[in-house]
Amino acid sequence: xxxxxxxxxxxxxxxxxxxxxxxxxxxxxxxxxxxxxxxxxxxxxxxxxxxxxxxxxxxxxxxxxxxxxxxxxxxxxxxxxxxxxxxxxxxxxxxxxxxxxxxxxxxxxxxxxxxxxxxxxxxxxxxxxxxxxxxxxxxxxxxxxxxxxxxxxxxxxxxxxxxxxxxxxxxxxxxxxxxxxxxxxxxxxxxxxxxxxxxxxxxxxxxxxxxxxxxxxxxxxxxxxxxxxxxxxxxxxxxxxxxxxxxxxxxxxxxxxxxxxxxxxxxxxxxxxxxxxxxxxxxxxxxxxxxxxxxxxxxxxxxxxxxxxxxxxxxxxxxxxxxxxxxxxxxxxxxxxxxxxxxxxxxxxxxxxxxxxxxxxxxxxxxxxxxxxxxxxxxxxxxxxxxxxxxxxxxxxxxxxxxxxxxxxxxxxxxxxxxxxxxxxxxxxxxxxxxxxxxxxxxxxxxxxxxxxxxxxxxxxxxxxxxxxxxxxxxxxxxxxxxxxxxxxxxxxxxxxxxxxxxxxxxxxxxxxxxxxxxxxxxxxxxxxxxxxxxxxxxxxxxxxxxxxxxxxxxxxxxxxxxxxxxxxxxxxxxxxxxxxxxxxxxxxxxxxxxxxxxxxxxxx
Amino acid sequence: xxxxxxxxxxxxxxxxxxxxxxxxxxxxxxxxxxxxxxxxxxxxxxxxxxxxxxxxxxxxxxxxxxxxxxxxxxxxxxxxxxxxxxxxxxxxxxxxxxxxxxxxx
Numbered sequence: 001x002x003x004x005x006x007x008x009x010x011x012x013x014x015x016x017x018x019x020x021x022x023x024x025x026x027x028x029x030x031x032x033x034x035x036x037x038x039x040x041x042x043x044x045x046x047x048x049x050x051x052x053x054x055x056x057x058x059x060x061x062x063x064x065x066x067x068x069x070x071x072x073x074x075x076x077x078x079x080x081x082x083x084x085x086x087x088x089x090x091x092x093x094x095x096x097x098x099x100x101x102x103x104x105x106x107x108x109x110x111x112x113x114x115x116x117x118x119x120x121x122x123x124x125x126x127x128x129x130x131x132x133x134x135x136x137x138x139x140x141x142x143x144x145x146x147x148x149x150x151x152x153x154x155x156x157x158x159x160x161x162x163x164x165x166x167x168x169x170x171x172x173x174x175x176x177x178x179x180x181x182x183x184x185x186x187x188x189x190x191x192x193x194x195x196x197x198x199x200x201x202x203x204x205x206x207x208x209x210x211x212x213x214x215x216x217x218x219x220x221x222x223x224x225x226x227x228x229x230x231x232x233x234x235x236x237x238x239x240x241x242x243x244x245x246x247x248x249x250x251x252x253x254x255x256x257x258x259x260x261x262x263x264x265x266x267x268x269x270x271x272x273x274x275x276x277x278x279x280x281x282x283x284x285x286x287x288x289x290x291x292x293x294x295x296x297x298x299x300x301x302x303x304x305x306x307x308x309x310x311x312x313x314x315x316x317x318x319x320x321x322x323x324x325x326x327x328x329x330x331x332x333x334x335x336x337x338x339x340x341x342x343x344x345x346x347x348x349x350x351x352x353x354x355x356x357x358x359x360x361x362x363x364x365x366x367x368x369x370x371x372x373x374x375x376x377x378x379x380x381x382x383x384x385x386x387x388x389x390x391x392x393x394x395x396x397x398x399x400x401x402x403x404x405x406x407x408x409x410x411x412x413x414x415x416x417x418x419x420x421x422x423x424x425x426x427x428x429x430x431x432x433x434x435x436x437x438x439x440x441x442x443x444x445x446x447x448x449x450x451x452x453x454x455x456x457x458x459x460x461x462x463x464x465x466x467x468x469x470x471x472x473x474x475x476x477x478x479x480x481x482x483x484x485x486x487x488x489x490x491x492x493x494x495x496x497x498x499x500x501x502x503x504x505x506x507x508x509x510x511x512x513x514x515x516x517x518x519x520x521x522x523x524x525x526x527x528x529x530x531x532x533x534x535x536x537x538x539x540x541x542x543x544x545x546x547x548x549x550x551x552x553x554x555x556x557x558x559x560x561x562x563x564x565x566x567x568x569x570x571x572x573x574x575x576x577x578x579x580x581x582x583x584x585x586x587x588x589x590x591x592x593x594x595x596x597x598x599x600x601x602x603x604x605x
Numbered sequence: 606x607x608x609x610x611x612x613x614x615x616x617x618x619x620x621x622x623x624x625x626x627x628x629x630x631x632x633x634x635x636x637x638x639x640x641x642x643x644x645x646x647x648x649x650x651x652x653x654x655x656x657x658x659x660x661x662x663x664x665x666x667x668x669x670x671x672x673x674x675x676x677x678x679x680x681x682x683x684x685x686x687x688x689x690x691x692x693x694x695x696x697x698x699x700x701x702x703x704x705x706x707x708x709x710x
Contacts, residue, residue, distance in 0.1 A: 581709030583636075583702045584628050591624060 004051060005064050005081035008044045008091065009130050015040040016123035023116030030115040037119035038102040041126055045095040052088050052477060061085075063136045063200075075197070081134040082199075086333065089480030090133045090265055093340045094258050098126050100458035101253040104348050107455035108249050108355055118158055118247065125151035125254060132262050137198040138187040141266065145183065145226065148259050149176045155254060156246040168242040175239040179229015186222025189215065190273075203272045220273050220280035223266075224287075231263025231317045234291040238529050240314055244306040248351030251306060256313050256347050257340035264320040264336050268329040268481075275327065285325025285409075289416045292318030294527060296423035300430070301523035303516070304361045305350045308431050312387065313343055315420055319402055322413060328405030333481035335398035338469050342386035342395055345462035349380035352455055353435065356448040363431060364515060368440040372448045375456050377436050379463040384432050386466040388425040388503060389495055394470030396495070401483040403491045418494050425502025433510045441514060612653035619646035633690055633700045637683075644679050648672045 002010075015037055022028035061084035070077040081087075102122060109115050128151050131144030150173075157169030191197050193215070194205025205211065211219065227233065232240035243255045254260070267274065267284070274281050292315045299311035316339050323332035354361055356373055370377040386395035399421065406414040440446035450456070468474055475482035509517055522528070580586075619642055626639030655668030694700055 579709065581706035583705070588628050591628070 003064055003066075003081075004047050005083065005134055006066050008047050008051075008095070009066070009081065009127065009134060011040050011044060012123040012126035012130065016120045016127060019116055019120040019123060023120075028116070030119075033116040034102075034106055034109075034119045037123050038099070038106065040123065041095060041098045041102050044126065044130070045092075045099045048088065048091040048095045051083065052092060055083070055088060069140075074195075075191075077139045077197075078137060079131075079140055080136040082136040083134075086265075086268065086480045087133050089333070089337065089478060091130065092478050093261075093337060093480070094126070094129050094133060097253055097257040097340055097344045098122075098129075100344065100461060101249045101348070104252075104351065104455050104458045105247070105249040107452050108351055109247060112247075114158060118155070121151055121154045121158065122250075122253070125155065125259070129258050129262065133265065135269075136200075138190065138202070139197050141269075142180075142184065142187060145180065145230065145262070145266075148230070148254075148262060149173060149180070152176075152243070152254050152259055155250040156243050158247055158250070159245070162245070165245040168239075168245040172239040172243045175236050176229045179225050179227070179236050182222045182225025183227075183229070186219050186225065189219040189222060193219070199269060199272075202270075206272060206276055216277050217280045220277040221283060223270060223273065224280065224284055227263030227267050227321065228287070229263075230266075231260050231321060232291075232314055233263070233287050233318060233321055234294060235529075237291060237295065237314050238526075238533060241307050241310040241526070244304070244310050248306065248347060248354055251310070252344045252347030252351065255310065256343040260313060260317055261320070261336045261340065264317065264324060264332055265480075267321065267324045268333050271324065271327075271329045274324065274329075281325050281327060283325070285322050285413060288318045288321030288323070288325055289413045290318070291315070292322060292420045293416050293423075296420045296427065297523050298526045299427040300423060301516075301518065301520055302427075303364055305353065305363050305366075305431065305435060306347070306361055308363070308427060309343070309346050309350060312346075312424065312427065315424065316343065316387075319399070319417065319420065322417065323402045323405055326405045326409045326413070328402065328483075330481040330483050331398070331401035331405050334401055334475070334479060334483045337475070337479040337481075338386065338394035338398040338466075341462050341469050342383045342393075342466040345379060345383035345459060345466050346387065348455070348459055348462065349376055349383060352376045352451040352459065353380075353448075355455070356451055357444040360442070360444045363435040365442045366435040366440075366445040367438045367514075368436075369445060369448055370436040372445075373450050375450055376459065379456075379459040380436070381432065382463040382466050384428045388428050388499055389421060390499065391492075391496065393467050394465070397470035397475075398483075400488075400491055400495060403495060404488060407488075407491060418498050421495060422498035422502040425499045426506045429503040429506035430510050433507060434513070438512055438514070609653055609657045613650055616646045616650035616653065619643075619649065631701050631703060633693070633702055633705075636702065637686055637690065641679060641683070644675060648675055651675075 019033040019037055023030060023033050061082070064081040064083060066079045066081060068076055068078050102119075105118070105122070109118055112118060125148060128144050128147035132141055132148060135141035135144060153169045153173040156172055157166050159165045160169070187197065190202050190205075190211070193211040194202050196202055196205060206216075229236050240255060240260065244251055246255070274284065295311045295314035295318060299308050299315065302308045302311060316335070320332040320335050320339070323329070323335065353366065353369060353373070353376060356369075356376070357366060360366065382393075386393040389396040389399045403414065403417055403421075406417045440448075465474070469479070472482065472484065525531070623639045623642030623646060626642065627636050630636050630639065651668045651672050655664050655666065655672075658665045658668070690700065693705065697704060699705075
């Protein structure tokens with residue numbers, strides 16, 4: 001009987017293989033495939049709940065050995081399962097959101113031609129993500145890190161016949177590869193210094209002080225690079241908004257609740273590393289804060305409902321990364337926990353809206369939806385409330401914890417975080433006011449009707465958790481880390497002030513408007529990052545490619561490869577002259593040779 | 606008394622004439638004849654060595670035996686060589702060596 005973590009890890013993989021093979025090979029009905037996949041993720045949810053409730057409050061953190069994947073003598077790559085509060089809580093988040101997204105997709109993807117492929121992708125993702133959560137060493141984490149990258153690529157590019165989706169998938173994958181490269185270098189530095197790839201081994205090595213100073217900072221920043229790619233932090237944030245080309249449930253699962261949070265989870269896992277490297281921690285905190293700020297600014301001027309949410313995700317991830325950098329890993333995980341629910345809710349809610357409006361994503365073409373989609377509106381409003389940290393929702397508690405960490409460590413970051421809170425309230429209120437209030441602006445939104453129950457039920461469940469997951473009765477058992485901050489009047493007032501100013505400002509500006517009264521080009525165009533990168537690629541990469549191509553042409557091709565063949569050829573041409581075909585020529589040379597031999601033999605002794 | 610040197614001189618001259626003929630003449634039959642001349646030159650020197658290299662008053666017959674060998678080989682060579690020349694002439698309608706350079710590289 002395999003152990004529980006083994007089932008949680010490998011069941012989705014088996015299901016992914018089954019669904020792909022059965023739907024392709026045996027023409028199994030796609031709906032059956034979808035149901036099998038959904039059932040499997042529900043089983044993993046039950047098992048991870050069993051793990052949580054089976055654990056005694058004082059049970060020690062353990063590592064369940066699954067198998068050794070590769071054995072290089074002193075280096076063993078093992079696939080193990082770490083079981084501690086962090087991984088159990090994260091496992092719950094992943095399987096819970098996963099289950100709801102699977103269920104929601106039954107409605108959302110009902111008539112999609114690639115339904116079986118979609119569910120196989122989802123199952124593959126569940127497998128990969130579970131692997132990251134359970135990893136007890138860097139090698140295993142890296143393997144699954146890449147696997148989530150692949151499954152993300154597959155799912156973003158689900159509608160691969162659409163150019164924009166195929167491009168977005170490529171962009172996401174390549175951008176992630178840049179970060180992963182840094183991650184790998186970081187792992188290698190740590191392995192070289194400590195001789196171990198397990199988290200425990202590396203931590204021991206660091207405690208023993210084998211790695212200090214600049215190299216430690218470099219290693220930490222390289223590891224952080226991985227999180228920058230996966231959690232879409234500045235300067236690799238550009239892929240996440242484009243990743244919204246994927247189906248909306250995928251955005252909810254992968255690009256809001258779980259995979260993009262993997263970077264934060266990984267940073268918390270290796271918090272021992274960040275703890276000893278102060279310089280790196282500062283850089284991490286500022287990268288997070290900066291990302292949160294620019295993403296929030298960009299979100300204020302987007303028109304696509306999913307893109308607004310994507311920038312909001314970027315911004316919230318920036319919050320979490322900032323908290324990690326401020327040595328408040330618990331606050332980061334707590335925010336990850338609550339954010340997973342309300343952001344998944346918002347994405348699924350936007351999915352419901354998009355579904356109801358016949359795949360219309362522009363908020364200026366919606367409007368008046370609150371009366372036509374009452375259930376969706378109510379849940380969406382709850383998600384929004386949690387995101388903008390209305391007091392006594394889950395987001396309020398977790399954001400409070402991060403603000404408190406910022407206040408204690410760095411005033412500048414605190415102000416930045418408060419500003420982001422204000423902007424968050426602003427752009428979310430804008431979204432809700434424009435999309436749900438007012439009157440219908442196009443026929444699509446005029447004829448919108450409430451989505452079926454199979455899509456509404458996950459929304460309600462998530463709405464419930466969006467409100468209550470911050471309270472200790474839930475957070476203490478289920479979350480990876482819960483923080484109970486003392487009531488701090490300054491923070492409370494700041495947060496409330498930001499909320500009122502942001503939401504109020506947006507209400508005044510946008511209520512009853514049919515087009516955007518603000519037009520700030522630099523925000524609307526995402527600070528021209530995409531353009532900047534394409535210019536950099538055009539001028540740096542193309543020039544570099546030119547140099548490389550010139551070296552290849554001149555040196556490798558003409559000197560080495562063709563040079564050798566040309567030398568042989570030329571020498572052969574020279575030797576060819578010797579064979580003149582002239583009999584008397586040969587005889588003459590022959591006679592000359594004899595003379596030379598005679599000369600050597602007789603006279604020149 | 607004719608000395609050994611005189612014989613060798615004549616032999617060398619014959620050989621040189623033959624070799625020059627091989628190198629310079631264009632007609633393959635003449636070249637062939639010049640080859641025979643070179644063989645005869647070597648025969649002459651062999652006989653001369655045999656005559657002047659006496660053992661117990663008798664010449665050393667080893668040299669003269671070798672001459673017979675050479676004459677026999679030369680006869681065989683002429684048979685084969687002339688046959689080749691005839692075949693060549695039939696194929697090419699020429700006996701000039703300049704025209705036979707199809708082995709040119």
